Amino acid sequence: MKLIVGLGNPESDYSKTRHNMGFNVINKLAKEYEIDVSRNKFDALFGSRNY
Numbered sequence: 001m002k003l004i005v006g007l008g009n010p011e012s013d014y015s016k017t018r019h020n021m022g023f024n025v026i027n028k029l030a031k032e033y034e035i036d037v038s039r040n041k042f043d044a045l046f047g048s049r050n051y
Helices: 018-032
Strands: 038-043 045-047
Touching: none
Parallel strands: none
Antiparallel strands: 038 045
């Protein structure tokens, strides 16, 4: 099992800044590996892929 965590600030002021680099990396990886990151639990979004 591998866990990849991306942190960021949800406010729109930070959308295109280095403060959201974690969000950006997760979004790119999710798109590349076709992982839906829309499940919500504990005030966080997550997705998973079974191999």
